[in-house]
Amino acid sequence: MRDINIDKTELGFRVKELIDDKARFITATCIDEGEFFEVIYHFEKDSELVNLRTRINKEEELTSISSIILGAALSENEMKDFFGIKIKDIAIDFKGRMLLSEESPVTPLLKLK
Amino acid sequence: MPRITFPFGPQHPVLPEAIQLQLTCEDEKVVEVTPVIGYMHRGIEKAAEGNPFVNNVFLCERVCGICSFMHALTYCQLIEGLMNINVPPRAKYLRVFWSELSRIHSHMLWIGLLADALGFESLFMQCWRAREVILDVLEMTTGQRVIQSSCVIGGVRRNIDGELAKTVFNLLDEFKKQWDAISPVVQKDYTIRARTEGKGILPKEQAWELGIVGPTLRASGWAHDCRLLGYAAYGELGFQPVVEEGCDSYARTLVRVREVDQSLELAYKALNNLPEGEIAVKVKGFPEGEAAVCVEQPRGELFEYARGNGTPHLERLKIRTPTFANIPALLVMLPGSELADVPVITLSIDPCIACTER
Amino acid sequence: MNGSDILMALAALALAPLIGGILRGLDRILTARMQGRIGPPLWQPFYDFIKLCAKSKKASHRGPVVWAWAYLVLTVTAWLLFVLRQDLLILLFILAFAGASLALGAFSVRSPYAHFGAYRELLQMLAYEPILLLAAVAIFLKTGSFMVGDVLGFEQPLLISLPLTLVAVLIALGIKMRKSPFDIAASEHAHQELVRGVYTEYSGPTLALIELTHWYELVLVLGIISLFWVIPLWVGIIIALSCYFLEILIDNITARLRWSWMLTVGWSLGVGLILLNIVIVEFFGLGLRL
Amino acid sequence: MPQMLSNIIRNLVRGPVTRRYPKTKRTAFPGVRGEIVVFEDRCCYCGMCSRGCPANAISMTGSRKNGDITLGYNPFACIYCGKCVEMCPCCALVMYEDQAPPRYKMERKYRENTPV
Numbered sequence: 094m095r096d097i098n099i100d101k102t103e104l105g106f107r108v109k110e111l112i113d114d115k116a117r118f119i120t121a122t123c124i125d126e127g128e129f130f131e132v133i134y135h136f137e138k139d140s141e142l143v144n145l146r147t148r149i150n151k152e153e154e155l156t157s158i159s160s161i162i163l164g165a166a167l168s169e170n171e172m173k174d175f176f177g178i179k180i181k182d183i184a185i186d187f188k189g190r191m192l193l194s195e196e197s198p199v200t201p202l203l204k205l206k
Numbered sequence: 207m208p209r210i211t212f213p214f215g216p217q218h219p220v221l222p223e224a225i226q227l228q229l230t231c232e233d234e235k236v237v238e239v240t241p242v243i244g245y246m247h248r249g250i251e252k253a254a255e256g257n258p259f260v261n262n263v264f265l266c267e268r269v270c271g272i273c274s275f276m277h278a279l280t281y282c283q284l285i286e287g288l289m290n291i292n293v294p295p296r297a298k299y300l301r302v303f304w305s306e307l308s309r310i311h312s313h314m315l316w317i318g319l320l321a322d323a324l325g326f327e328s329l330f331m332q333c334w335r336a337r338e339v340i341l342d343v344l345e346m347t348t349g350q351r352v353i354q355s356s357c358v359i360g361g362v363r364r365n366i367d368g369e370l371a372k373t374v375f376n377l378l379d380e381f382k383k384q385w386d387a388i389s390p391v392v393q394k395d396y397t398i399r400a401r402t403e404g405k406g407i408l409p410k411e412q413a414w415e416l417g418i419v420g421p422t423l424r425a426s427g428w429a430h431d432c433r434l435l436g437y438a439a440y441g442e443l444g445f446q447p448v449v450e451e452g453c454d455s456y457a458r459t460l461v462r463v464r465e466v467d468q469s470l471e472l473a474y475k476a477l478n479n480l481p482e483g484e485i486a487v488k489v490k491g492f493p494e495g496e497a498a499v500c501v502e503q504p505r506g507e508l509f510e511y512a513r514g515n516g517t518p519h520l521e522r523l524k525i526r527t528p529t530f531a532n533i534p535a536l537l538v539m540l541p542g543s544e545l546a547d548v549p550v551i552t553l554s555i556d557p558c559i560a561c562t563e564r
Numbered sequence: 565m566n567g568s569d570i571l572m573a574l575a576a577l578a579l580a581p582l583i584g585g586i587l588r589g590l591d592r593i594l595t596a597r598m599q600g601r602i603g604p605p606l607w608q609p610f611y612d613f614i615k616l617c618a619k620s621k622k623a624s625h626r627g628p629v630v631w632a633w634a635y636l637v638l639t640v641t642a643w644l645l646f647v648l649r650q651d652l653l654i655l656l657f658i659l660a661f662a663g664a665s666l667a668l669g670a671f672s673v674r675s676p677y678a679h680f681g682a683y684r685e686l687l688q689m690l691a692y693e694p695i696l697l698l699a700a701v702a703i704f705l706k707t708g709s710f711m712v713g714d715v716l717g718f719e720q721p722l723l724i725s726l727p728l729t730l731v732a733v734l735i736a737l738g739i740k741m742r743k744s745p746f747d748i749a750a751s752e753h754a755h756q757e758l759v760r761g762v763y764t765e766y767s768g769p770t771l772a773l774i775e776l777t778h779w780y781e782l783v784l785v786l787g788i789i790s791l792f793w794v795i796p797l798w799v800g801i802i803i804a805l806s807c808y809f810l811e812i813l814i815d816n817i818t819a820r821l822r823w824s825w826m827l828t829v830g831w832s833l834g835v836g837l838i839l840l841n842i843v844i845v846e847f848f849g850l851g852l853r854l
Numbered sequence: 855m856p857q858m859l860s861n862i863i864r865n866l867v868r869g870p871v872t873r874r875y876p877k878t879k880r881t882a883f884p885g886v887r888g889e890i891v892v893f894e895d896r897c898c899y900c901g902m903c904s905r906g907c908p909a910n911a912i913s914m915t916g917s918r919k920n921g922d923i924t925l926g927y928n929p930f931a932c933i934y935c936g937k938c939v940e941m942c943p944c945c946a947l948v949m950y951e952d953q954a955p956p957r958y959k960m961e962r963k964y965r966e967n968t969p970v
Contacts (some may be wrong), residue, residue, distance in 0.1 A: 264908040328862060332861055335871060345883055349886050350886065350887050355887075391857040391861070396855055
């Protein structure tokens with residue numbers, strides 16, 4: 094497991110670099126840390142796990158990486174559903190309703206205060 | 207003929223899964239596809255945060271019915287990684303044995319469903335009949351047919367010894383006999399080949415870029431298999447992943463057919479080389495830190511990530527199931543195909559929507 | 565038409581569904597056994613029929629119901645023409661009308677499943693109609709008449725001179741019975757992409773009507789097959805039943821194929837075989853000498 | 855096609871392999887996790903089962919001091935993992951090999967006979 098801590102502005106650039114290096118996108122995980130969201134993009138490169146970590150404020154907006162990897166669109170939609178994290182320019186945007194329906198609770202995975 | 211938007215699912219006899227594909231068709235040609243999921247989300251990730259971590263094994267098992275053992279195995283390996291638990295070798299071999307049986311029964315189920323989608327009812331029955339033998343072995347050795355609950359953190363709950371092993375070998379031989387009658391049909395039958403060959407092409411480069419996993423990726427010519435990482439006892443047993451170059455539905459069928467043979471071989475090997483000793487170790491303390499683990503499921507790579515904070519409850523458990531990664535493949539494979547091929551192509555990624563919507 | 569004819573027609577009206585239902589029951593038992601199952605009892609088709617009749621009438625609108633009735637009436641007319649030894653050609657055209665009304669019934673609703681099913685139903689008719697018509701022509705060339713009565717009076721069994729025609733009619737039987745590899749417009753078990761195709765919008769008593777029509781149709785097609793050996797008639801019936809068994813066997817060893825394949829087979833193999841048969845009989849006179 | 859033919863013919867000759875379910879029942883394998891029955895007379899009210907249960911299907915109500923302690927088992931919440939049976943020190947929870955019959959209402963006891 095290899096961790097790379099990055100800033101949210103260089104996310105697209107770093108992902109592009111990894112993809113050009115023949116890495117395979119696995120998934121994206123979001124963790125609620127009170128003030129912040131920690132977003133981890135998991136990649137596999139030569140049978141090794143590479144994590145791109147970025148921390149953003151809860152109000153901040155993240156640019157989608159689905160223009161680089163189409164497969165990431167589902168993961169990003171999922172984060173949007175569960176955490177209410179703001180991600181812009183997702184290739185297929187379900188607007189926070191991919192896994193949740195109209196009647197289901199909003200942002201269920203946020204930690205209760 | 208004008209464009210017709212055609213709802214495929216969420217309740218459809220061919221695809222007993224709650225996924226809706228909105229197909230826009232011109233004549234019988236599909237020009238556009240939008241997958242709609244979210245009909246049965248259960249919030250298992252949230253529930254896992256509220257449970258003590260030891261009990262989550264049984265919860266994770268219920269993510270999917272078909273690969274329940276693998277889900278439990280993944281979670282156990284995740285926690286064992288977090289807490290540095292050394293699993294006794296006998297437990298590792300038993301885990302391999304049950305994993306491979308799960309793989310066989312999942313693939314048999316899939317081949318049956320494929321036959322059913324093709325209108326080949328007799329083959330469907332034949333496949334599920336052979337699968338029943340494997341389910342009998344699972345029931346006999348773990349205590350339950352589908353939700354085995356035999357894998358726990360630190361080892362396994364049941365042992366296979368003496369008399370039982372003999373019965374298991376007999377049943378596996380019985381399965382092999384039945385399987386040998388079916389596998390040439392799946393591989394060579396004219397009507398099956400006519401319906402699958404050249405259907406649902408997933409080009410090699412695109413498969414890797416989309417992050418496709420499992421048999422779908424291997425059918426596109428990539429020798430990618432998480433078992434190569436050598437978890438449980440796979441490192442000692444040794445095997446080569448099954449790879450096909452066809453990139454179409456037929457190649458995906460062949461990969462699964464050959465994997466049944468391979469899994470059977472691995473199951474025999476694991477049971478024959480079962481080391482003596484304990485089957486479980488005691489778990490003490492609470493998980494702390496971060497861990498991620500990949501396990502090869504029948505449908506592909508299962509990825510789990512967890513973060514513990516030194517309490518009995520995990521802070522975050524993330525489960526990425528193989529179908530979740532494989533759904534984008536449909537966006538590439540379906541447009542341009544004929545309506546009659548849609549069920550076959552959709553099935554060829556072996557979708558498990560229950561998994562996807564943990 | 566005399567009194568005995570009327571009695572015979574009435575008997576045929578009553579007996580055909582009975583025979584058809586029993587044949588369907590036999591089909592289900594045989595299919596189950598081929599698949600290693602026990603299967604339903606012999607009378608299951610009738611139980612299904614009664615249950616369907618007892619359901620409440622639900623239809624999106626009247627169109628499909630009217631067409632379902634047309635399907636029944638036309639098929640029954642064709643069956644009566646057959647029993648009353650009328651013209652084979654007219655009978656086949658009425659049967660084609662019956663098939664078309666099934667497709668029209670599906671077109672009269674707005675369900676995309678039904679529409680696609682109707683297209684495929686029409687394509688199916690395109691595949692089997694030439695076969696049946698050419699078979700009638702072949703029979704005419706042999707017996708010199710289109711009348712079923714004259715065929716029944718023909719001493720020499722038709723099978724001896726027209727074996728290839730029978731093979732071609734088998735393809736038509738497969739399509740009519742909706743068995744794989746030809747179950748394209750509506751598969752028997754609904755496990756296909758169009759769910760039930762043309763029948764999707766039917767339910768309850770109307771669906772029972774269609775089921776009843778299928779029984780008539782099945783008996784009629786088997787009747788046409790038994791024309792291939794009329795003296796003595798029981799040989800013809802045995803031939804028809806063995807064709808039926810063969811169809812069930814083929815159903816169990818093949819997957820469903822696509823309509824383009826069906827058209828190719830129907831036109832090249834089916835039509836080709838009959839034409840070959842006609843050429844052999846007419847120009848080489850092989851059949852006549854036998 | 856020819857590959858399947860031999861399978862079909864074999865089935866046709868050998869006959870069905872399925873059972874007529876309500877008439878002939880399948881015997882359970884030894885060690886299968888089936889129905890759970892609580893024998894409260896043997897219970898020592900230690901609470902191990904209710905603490906270990908991953909589905910919260912077992913609950914202890916009342917207190918030992920007042921003498922009104924009871925063990926509640928909810929078969930509808932139970933996931934039949936068998937953890938409680940493993941943990942119980944006084945064999946008050948027993949797991950049968952047969953599956954539980956279909957139920958329509960909550961009952962506390964389903965079996966009258968004593969366990970083996």
